[in-house]
Amino acid sequence: MIGFGIPAVLFALLALPAIYWLLRLTPPRPETEVFPPLAILLRLQKKDETPAKSPWWLTLLRIAMAGFVIVALARPLLNPQVAIATGSGTLLIAIDNDWASGGDWEARIRTAEAMLDQAADSNQPVALIATVASATSTAEVTDAATAAETLRSMTPVAARADRGAAISRLTGALPEDTGNAALVLIGPAFASINDPTIALDDRVGSLVLFANDAPDTTVLTGVENATDGLNVSFVQFGPAAPVTLIASDVQGRPLAETQAVASTQDEPGTATFDIPFELRNDVATIRVSGQPQAGAVYLLDDSNRRRRVALLTGIAGDEAQPLLSPLFYIERALSPFADIIEARTGDLTVDIPEIVNQGVAVIVLADIGVLPNAVRDDLDRWLDAGGTLVRFAGPRLAATTDEDPYLP
Numbered sequence: 001m002i003g004f005g006i007p008a009v010l011f012a013l014l015a016l017p018a019i020y021w022l023l024r025l026t027p028p029r030p031e032t033e034v035f036p037p038l039a040i041l042l043r044l045q046k047k048d049e050t051p052a053k054s055p056w057w058l059t060l061l062r063i064a065m066a067g068f069v070i071v072a073l074a075r076p077l078l079n080p081q082v083a084i085a086t087g088s089g090t091l092l093i094a095i096d097n098d099w100a101s102g103g104d105w106e107a108r109i110r111t112a113e114a115m116l117d118q119a120a121d122s123n124q125p126v127a128l129i130a131t132v133a134s135a136t137s138t139a140e141v142t143d144a145a146t147a148a149e150t151l152r153s154m155t156p157v158a159a160r161a162d163r164g165a166a167i168s169r170l171t172g173a174l175p176e177d178t179g180n181a182a183l184v185l186i187g188p189a190f191a192s193i194n195d196p197t198i199a200l201d202d203r204v205g206s207l208v209l210f211a212n213d214a215p216d217t218t219v220l221t222g223v224e225n226a227t228d229g230l231n232v233s234f235v236q237f238g239p240a241a242p243v244t245l246i247a248s249d250v251q252g253r254p255l256a257e258t259q260a261v262a263s264t265q266d267e268p269g270t271a272t273f274d275i276p277f278e279l280r281n282d283v284a285t286i287r288v289s290g291q292p293q294a295g296a297v298y299l300l301d302d303s304n305r306r307r308r309v310a311l312l313t314g315i316a317g318d319e320a321q322p323l324l325s326p327l328f329y330i331e332r333a334l335s336p337f338a339d340i341i342e343a344r345t346g347d348l349t350v351d352i353p354e355i356v357n358q359g360v361a362v363i364v365l366a367d368i369g370v371l372p373n374a375v376r377d378d379l380d381r382w383l384d385a386g387g388t389l390v391r392f393a394g395p396r397l398a399a400t401t402d403e404d405p406y407l408p
Contacts, residue, residue: 009074019066020059089180090125090141091115092170092204096187097130097154098161100217102293105156108186111210112151115184120144127173130154131161139166139173158294161187174203186210188217188237218243218288219295221268225306227339230273230280232298234260234288244289245271249282256283277339278359281305307361309338312351312368326366326394338362349374356382363387367394370402379406 095112097105112128119126126147129139167183174181183204188211222233232245240261247256256279260271273280283304288296311327311334331340341360343351348368352375355363363382365371368391371379383389389406391397 009070012070012073013067016063016067020063089182090127090174091119092139092167092174092181092183093126093128093147094163094166094170094183094185095128095130095151095154096161096163096185097132097156099156099158099294100188100219101156103217103291104188108210109151109154111186113148116144116148116151119147127170129166129169130157131163131166132157132159133166137169139169141173141175156294171204182206182208184208184210216241216291217293217295218291220245220286220288220298223286223298223300223304225280225304228272228274230275230283232271232273232286233268234271235268243271245273246287246289247273247275247283248285248287250284252285255279257289277306277308307338308341308359309334309362309364310341310343310355310358310360311364311366312343312348312355313346313366326392327364330364330366330392334364348372353378356387361388363389365389365391367392367396369396369400370404371406376405 093112093115095108101108116126118124120143124144125141126144127139127141128147128150129137163185170183171181181204183206185208187209216239217237218234219237220232220234224231224233230247234243234245236243242259242261244257244259246254247258248254256273256275258271258273260269273283284300286298286300311331313326327342331342334340338361341355341358344354345351349372352363352371356378363379379389391406
């Protein structure tokens with residue numbers, strides 16, 4: 001795109017037809033005559049002469065040269081937005097350094113540097129601020145060189161931009177008698193100038209938004225450690241395209257990789273890591289491959305891990321009448337959040353050692369009166385290793401008279 005610093009000069013192009021007619025008024029082409037002096041004198045008679053026509057290509061070349069001179073005087077610019085944005089008053093620059101700025105941060109810096117160069121050439125005062133800053137940060141009207149030093153110290157921050165607060169600080173730095181200031185916002189490709197948080201001061205004469213053509217931005221919005229796998233929901237700003245998600249452990253080692261068709265902003269997409277239960281609990285980070293921005297990274301903690309819970313009643317045959325089972329409601333309460341393991345035989349001396357060896361996190365005992373002595377060693381070792389034992393009272397537990405080490 002090409003613009004002009006002095007577009008009024010282009011009105012001189014209207015004079016090209018007049019130049020064309022002037023070029024036609026060239027003298028006649030000289031004729032070759034034999035020297036005899038008398039013959040020449042005899043021909044010295046006044047005649048009506050008409051201008052000779054120059055070749056069409058010569059006329060075209062001369063008109064083109066005149067047009068190029070006029071265009072050159074109009075100061076053509078390869079990036080006209082920078083000059084248009086700077087204007088003649090104070091230059092106010094707000095640069096988005098939020099979670100989405102990592103992908104095109106260098107392009108935003110180059111845009112701001114070009115504006116500061118234009119402001120330095122015209123000795124224009126500048127105020128610069130980032131849209132992610134502390135509540136105590138302020139903006140100051142200074143020269144372009146000082147603003148360039150502030151710009152080099154800025155970095156992307158994994159937080160949400162507050163354009164309204166940033167613009168309020170910029171306009172608050174303007175002197176009361178200042179007018180015709182130019183406000184420039186440098187943001188992501190999907191930014192909109194119709195931001196409801198933007199409130200312009202009367203001293204601001206123009207508002208320009210620079211949205212660089214950055215790569216597509218994918219945002220991870222949630223992770224669910226479900227029964228069938230690790231489900232990741234995401235939203236993409238831009239055209240639909242396949243994305244690659246990588247799951248890594250706490251040390252950054254990749255554990256799994258999956259691909260999904262990216263969605264639009266109105267239709268969130270879902271990707272699934274179909275990996276074993278134990279491996280899913282080791283996942284600490286999920287990131288979008290090739291997108292260096294904070295929205296493309298999701299950190300997991302203990303709330304995203306799925307635990308194994310064993311349910312025991314010590315009674316066989318509860319499946320015949322499930323509504324009468326002490327585990328009926330316990331199982332339905334826990335199944336959305338944990339992998340349920342049920343006793344295989346109903347014999348505690350067999351079931352408890354098997355369950356402990358499966359690495360369960362929680363064992364739930366529903367109305368079990370007395371635990372056999374043969375399983376207490378296994379249960380003690382499991383408790384010392386960090387296991388959690390949950391007991392529900394009932395008639396059988398209430399009827400026991402022996403001292404139970406697994407009760408408060």
